[in-house]
Amino acid sequence: MAARSGSASVPSPRPARPHLAGPFRRVLEPIDRTSEILFGLIMVLTFTGSLSVAQAGRDDVRAMLIGALGCNLAWAIIDAVFYLMGCLAEKNRGLAAARGVRAASDPEQAHRLIADALPPVMASIVEPADLEAMRLRLIQLPEPPASAGLNREDWLGALGVFLLVFLVTFPVAIPFIVMSHAESALRVSNAIAVAMLFAIGYAAGRRSGRRRPWLMGLGMVALGAVLVGLTIVLGG
Numbered sequence: 001m002a003a004r005s006g007s008a009s010v011p012s013p014r015p016a017r018p019h020l021a022g023p024f025r026r027v028l029e030p031i032d033r034t035s036e037i038l039f040g041l042i043m044v045l046t047f048t049g050s051l052s053v054a055q056a057g058r059d060d061v062r063a064m065l066i067g068a069l070g071c072n073l074a075w076a077i078i079d080a081v082f083y084l085m086g087c088l089a090e091k092n093r094g095l096a097a098a099r100g101v102r103a104a105s106d107p108e109q110a111h112r113l114i115a116d117a118l119p120p121v122m123a124s125i126v127e128p129a130d131l132e133a134m135r136l137r138l139i140q141l142p143e144p145p146a147s148a149g150l151n152r153e154d155w156l157g158a159l160g161v162f163l164l165v166f167l168v169t170f171p172v173a174i175p176f177i178v179m180s181h182a183e184s185a186l187r188v189s190n191a192i193a194v195a196m197l198f199a200i201g202y203a204a205g206r207r208s209g210r211r212r213p214w215l216m217g218l219g220m221v222a223l224g225a226v227l228v229g230l231t232i233v234l235g236g
Contacts (some may be wrong), residue, residue: 028160030207034200036079036161038224040168041196043075044068045228048172048189051182061176061185069169076165080158084150087157091148093117098144101135110135171196197224 028036047068051060097117104110111131115123172189179185201220205213 028157028164030204032157032161033164034204036164037168037196037200038220039079040072040076040165041172041193041224042227043072043165044169044172045193045224047071048176048186048193049228051186057182058180061182065173065176068173072166072169076162079165080162083158083161084154087150087154088148095144095148098138098141101138102143107132107135114138168196193224194221197221 047064051064094117097113100113101110104113111128114131114134115126118126172193175185175188175192176182179188197220198214198217200217202213202217204220205216208216210216
């Protein structure tokens with residue numbers, strides 16, 4: 001999960017996000033959104049994929065829908081809680097690094113602590129003078145709090161995680177609600193799932209600057225099929 005701004009002015013171990021329109025686009029990075037949607041899709045596909053349409057009646061379809069919705073609802077809540085726990089853990093690591101820098105008697109030790117808190121790419125290009133400027137700035141700041149707390153951005157991020165995991169259930173489940181023939185509903189549901197997986201991969205490929213993002217879309221479809229198959233085989 002991505003880093004979030006805390007209540008104290010300490011360096012974040014990750015670079016700041018660009019300001020984008022929409023609350024969830026600010027607090028959830030593209031990889032976070034992609035992974036949450038993929039997770040939710042895999043969960044619901046394990047239910048639809050295990051349905052035997054040759055023998056399924058309305059009661060079987062209803063039980064499958066209840067199971068899929070209930071499972072994704074539960075995991076959406078759990079994933080949102082884990083997200084908040086990750087926010088707190090990352091903020092507390094930042095506070096610990098800030099206190100360590102302020103307490104260090106040796107500037108070189110403080111520089112190492114600052115470099116360790118930076119992303120590897122950033123740490124590899126900063127100069128000793130930059131590290132010293134950050135150390136002096138940290139010393140001048142007020143004493144950081146003993147522990148970090150959650151802010152509005154963290155709660156919005158958790159809400160975004162919840163909605164992505166839970167709401168992705170409905171496009172795949174709707175055919176079973178509106179169509180009376182289970183086999184036809186399964187085919188439409190699978191087509192929707194494949195289209196969603198392809199769209200996720202295609203969007204990820206475009207964001208990463210790939211010249212052929214459709215290849216990543218096809219790869220995401222293949223990955224989703226493998227993961228769903230493994231989950232069903234292993235009894236997930």
